[in-house]
Amino acid sequence: MYTAFMILIIMVVVGLIFGLILAVANKKFAIESNPLIHLVEEALPKGQCGACGYAGCIAYAEAVVTDPDVSPSLCIPGKAVVAKMVAELTGKAAAEVEPRVARIKCGGSADKAVNAFRYSGIQDCVAANYTQGGHKGCKYGCLGFGTCVKACPFDALEMGANGLPVVNQKLCTGCGACETACPKKVIAMQPLGAKVTVDCSSKDKGAAARKLCASACIACGLCVKNCPHGAAKMEDNLAVVDPHICETICSEATCTAKCPTGAILKLI
The missing domain is CATH 1.10.15 (3-methyladenine DNA Glycosylase II; Chain A, domain 3)
Incomplete structure (x- = not known):
């Protein structure tokens, strides 16, 4: 009984000593928080x-x-x-912030894109991409499992009935979280005032791209030839449009009317 009592006393004393040491250390090494940060x-x-x-x-x-x-x-x-x-x-100077919104750079919906095989694994785009680049014949296309939807912190994305994500422009802040989450990089941030968008990310040549997806860019170059402002160009068999030229100069997006597959869409 006496031994147990002494052990208890020693434990209490040791606890008090360590508590005192921690209190002194906390006071000495405390870092003052700048209220401006909060x-x-x-x-x-x-x-x-x-x-x-x-x-x-x-x-x-x-x-x-x-x-x-x-x-x-x-x-x-x-x-x-x-x-x-x-x-x-x-007390700093704020630079101009250009409003931007997410765009889905793929028109390969379930009724337009060809599948290379049937995928029955984890319903996640990143996981599917590890399986031979995914089930779609076009290895540049959206896989349609909604990984971008889950990654959006503002609930601005949802999966459409056609198997492609849909962006709610009123909720989209242009943060880029969905762009980062997409393993196929078919989501890109564009200026909110952009007049056209290229609804494709394929780098395949014309015939091969069209065989895999009915709405693919076939690198025909008609958009380049019919753009009077030089906003459209071809890069790696894919049409690329400068949104700033379109927004500031173009009054009529003639490139969208000339595109034979509808890969270039008019936004405004």
């Missing part, structure tokens, strides 16, 4: 999307407050409104 974090949309290049909103808030070289305009989802607020809080 004010900036409160101004951010809390999407934790990483579009700013930092691991979450609090990391960006800390960086923009403590580092004079970090721009207050890096929060893409927050757009110009948040950039202005962060700039005012940190």
Whole structure:
């Protein structure tokens, strides 16, 4: 009984000593938190999307407050409104933030694209891509399992009945989380005011691309020939359109009317 009592006393004393040491250490080495960091974090949309290049909103808030070289305009989802607020809080100048939105660069819906084989594995685009690049004949096309939908922190994507994701432009902030999640890279960010988009990502040559997908770009070059402003060009058998030229100069998107497969779509 006496031994047990002494052990208990020793444990209490040791606990008090360690508690005192920890209390002194905590007071001595405590790091004062800058309240401005939390004010900036409160101004951010809390999407934790990483579009700013930092691991979450609090990391960006800390960086923009403590580092004079970090721009207050890096929060893409927050757009110009948040950039202005962060700039005012940190005393920095806000750069212009161009509104952007996600575009699905694939028209290979279930009724237009050919499948190379039947896939019955994990219903995830990344997993399917590890299986010979996926089940689609076109190895550049959307796999249709909605990995991008799951990755969107703003619920701006949903899977359409045709097997392709659909973007809700009212909810899309252009953060790029879906673009990063897509293993086929068929999602790209475009300026909100873009007038046309190329609804294809295939690098296959014309005949081969058309054989695998009815809406594929066949690299015919008609869009290039019929664009009076030089906004369209061919790169790796795929039409590429400069959205800024279209937005500022073009009054009529003639390239969309000339495209024989409908791979170039008019947006506005």
